[in-house]
Amino acid sequence: xxxxxxxxxxxxxxxxxxxxxRCVPISNHLYFYWYRQILGQKVEFLVSFYNNEISxxxxxxxxxxxxxxxxxxNFTLKIRSTKLEDSAMYFCASSxxxxxxxxxxxxxxxxxxxx
Amino acid sequence: xxxxxxxxxxxxxxxxxxxxxxxxxxTSENNYYLFxxxxxxxxxxxxxxxxxxxxxxxATENRFSVNFQKAAKSFSLKIxxSQLGDTAMYFCAIKxxxxxxxxxxxxxxxxxx
Numbered sequence: 001x002x003x004x005x006x007x008x009x010x011x012x013x014x015x016x017x018x019x020x021x022r023c024v025p026i027s028n029h030l031y032f033y034w035y036r037q038i039l040g041q042k043v044e045f046l047v048s049f050y051n052n053e054i055s056x057x058x059x060x061x062x063x064x065x066x067x068x069x070x071x072x073x074n075f076t077l078k079i080r081s082t083k084l085e086d087s088a089m090y091f092c093a094s095s096x097x098x099x100x101x102x103x104x105x106x107x108x109x110x111x112x113x114x115x
Numbered sequence: 116x117x118x119x120x121x122x123x124x125x126x127x128x129x130x131x132x133x134x135x136x137x138x139x140x141x142t143s144e145n146n147y148y149l150f151x152x153x154x155x156x157x158x159x160x161x162x163x164x165x166x167x168x169x170x171x172x173x174a175t176e177n178r179f180s181v182n183f184q185k186a187a188k189s190f191s192l193k194i195x196x197s198q199l200g201d202t203a204m205y206f207c208a209i210k211x212x213x214x215x216x217x218x219x220x221x222x223x224x225x226x227x228x
Contacts, residue, residue, distance in 0.1 A: 033214065033215070035216075042206070042220045043206060043208075045216065045217070058215075098214045103210075104162075106161075108159040109160070111158070
């Protein structure tokens, strides 16, 4: 079964450093998403991406965050200057279509720890 | 905007018994999907079951089934014949207009031997 692959599985970074989280969506999927889960809390939407631009973003997705699809296969989330409160599990997901009838496939997540 | 509420923070069940997790939601959309995701200690998000709002028949996947009450905006998950591997966080979620999933706060399920 096709998978969404996320790397690294765990990243530790110093506060103030830039970090890039990587995702390889399922090959025929066109819509990509990032979600975040702070430990012990609910999963929160960050951003959706289609046709090389952001479709929708949440209030969490401020100027510190950016996304891009640099090479047609990878989908990245960059945090420019990490803060302690950015420590969380970050999930990438993809879908064939934005239609409500199409489900997502989630990756296994990247655990980001900011120290 | 959509909201999802899971009123049970934690539930325990004996192995082989049945447990039911509650979920209520709110949306103004007519066309939407409802999901239950399982998150084991590895923290991966695993789709358990999904329900289309326009289908009256409740979805079933092996030992997992839902009770979808559209008028009441209720979407409960029943786990039958609970197994130790069912121990996890379970999240209810809705997907309506737009792409994003909105999640509830989760219910921790502990299956005891």
